[in-house]
Amino acid sequence: MRRSLYFLLLLIVGTTQLSACAQAGTDQPAAAPAAVRPGQPLPWLDSLLNSSPVLRQHQVGLSLAYADSARPFYGFQDSKYFTPASNMKLFSFYAGLHLLGDSLPSLRYFSRHDTLFFQGTGDPTLLHGDVPSRRAYSFLLNRPEKVLAYGDIRCVTPFGPGWTWDDYGYYFQPERGAFPIYGNTVRFYATPTAPAKTRAGGTASARPAGPVSRVRVLPRYFVPLVGPATPELLTPGLDKDTHVLRDLQENRFHVLPSNKKWVDETPFVTSRGLMLRLLGDTLRRATANAAWRPRPGQDSIRTLHGLRVDSLYRRMLRVSDNFLAEQLLLMCSTTIGSHDSLSTGRVIRYARRRLLPGLPDPVHWVDGSGLSRLNLVTPRTLTALLLKLHQEVPEPRLLSLLAAGGGQGTLRKRYHDAAGPWVWGKTGTLSNNLNVCGYLRTKSGRLVAFTFMNNNHVTDSGDMRNEVERVLRLVRERL
Structure with missing residues (x-):
């Protein structure tokens, strides 16, 4: 008898608790889903x-x-x-x-008598079209030394291991280097116009017969190296967004016919001599090639810093700029x-x-x-x-x-x-x-x-x- 009463009491208490839980569930908002735990399957x-x-x-x-x-x-x-x-x-x-501070190292340098010796650090921003910095440009332009002497430094090959060779002419694969200038690319700006002769100031006539675009070329050094694409270059497999072709091993550029407005970038073949010519033309100062031989204890080597690092990181990550990353x-x-x-x-x-x-x-x-x-x-x-x-x-x-x-x-x-x-x-x-x-x-x-x-x-x-x-x-x- 006592045992029966005991089980009856347990049944009443359990029923009461279940009822209370159900009532609480109707009176309170549902709990938010628990966060997924590590290792929990989905x-x-x-x-x-x-x-x-x-x-x-x-x-x-x-x-x-x-x-x-x-x-x-x-x-x-x-x-x-x-x-x-x-x-x-x-x-x-x-x-x-972890390895750079809050600004990019633009160049290394030391001065001896009337000569400033400078060396590249890989900074890509000198006269770059998208992340330009004038720090190195102004520094070299305003130095009191009579001669600017570039001291070369051993560097990686222009193309990285496993890169696709036939992408050499596309904007996303410029050559790597110790002292880039203009982002190691030529920029072309086309506006629709009737055929015309080559004009001074960076305009190249690169048009076959018919309505085409007038093309402005920067830097202007490359204007004489730009011409119209010949028929054998106009292969059926060309991408519709391709406007400029470059020869494989030299800086000869061929503009495809078009009567639309467009902007294009094409990498150029880099070399120490070309870099010095471009830099000299821009600075309007004599630039020479020289050996980098600082004298221990006599020549003080310094580093010039330029653009804030986040400016480069932002451009590199947002638009996936390969050149900046390299x-x-x-x-x-x-x-x-x-x-x-x-x-x-x-x-x-x-x-x-x-x-x-x-x-x-x-x-x-x-x-x-x-x-x-x-x-x-x-x-x-x-x-x-x-x-x-x-x-x-x-x-x-x-x-x-x-x-x-x-x-x-x-x-x-x-x-x-x-x-x-x-x-x-x-x-x-x-x-x-x-x-x-x-x-x-x-x-x-x-x-x-x-x-x-x-x-x-x-x-x-x-x-x-x-x-x-x-x-x-x-x-x-x-x-």
Whole structure:
């Protein structure tokens, strides 16, 4: 009897507690979804990536981590190696943050009697069309010495390992060097007009018969080297946006017929002699080639500093400027090891050993820009780098340097939202490879570091970008 009463009492108490819980559930708002824990599976995301017809036939990797956490909470093939393309610029950026100060080293110099000896440091901003700095220009222009003597320094080859040779004439692959000028490119500005003779002041007649554009050439030194494209150059495979062709091994430029307004950049073949001629023409001062032989204890070598580093970082990351990224590593090399050379490899070895020793997987890193397909990295390693950047760089500064969805840079045409940007990142694109990594703000307000890599796809690039955006929008909604 007592036992029956005991079980009856337990039943009454349990029923009362369940009723109270149910009542509390109706009187209080539902609790927010708990944050995803590290290692917790996301079946809906696995299913989405596995079932997508756009993603099905190529290599796909995705890594996610809350920006304030220590490690990723989701990975889809994130330990596999991918060709990162321009995502590699984030590694160059990280090296610059640690090896450069708040301004770029523009040149090294010392003075002896009536001669100023100067040497390049890899600074790309001298008379650059997009990130120009007048510091070195004004310095050389106003020095009291009678002679400006350039002392050469050993440097990397003009093209990096694994670069595509037939991209030599495209704006995105200028030659690397110790003392760039004009960004190592020729700029062409075309305006529609009737055929006319060559005019002074930088206008070249590069037109076949019929309505074409008048072309202004900068720097003007190259005007005599510009002419109209001959019929044999007008091959059916030319891209519709190609306006200028350059000979493979010399500075001869051929303008294609057009009656539209356009602007184009074409890299020129660099050399020490050409650099001195361009510099002398610009400064209107005698510039000579000389050996760099400072006397120990007598010649004091100094470094002239120029543009603020964020100006270069912002341009490099937002629009994915390959030339700036390559030159950034050369400038970094002036701060470590020997001063007798500019070496990309020296910086890469230093960064891997001293700056980034704890990454999940070794990075196969061969250049500063990501132009080389020899670069290889895993999604979880890129995400780990994003976490380090977020820990070391104030968030407002970090996000302001990246492309922003619906805002600026390579993401300006995508990820729109009326409330403002919710994606900040770095794209990485080569033929058949489309990657993006960075940070996204979820609907719940958390900042997520993400790496989304797609290699060896044969799908239309527009369809690929649409699918990547669709996946990231769902991540934003559900986390």
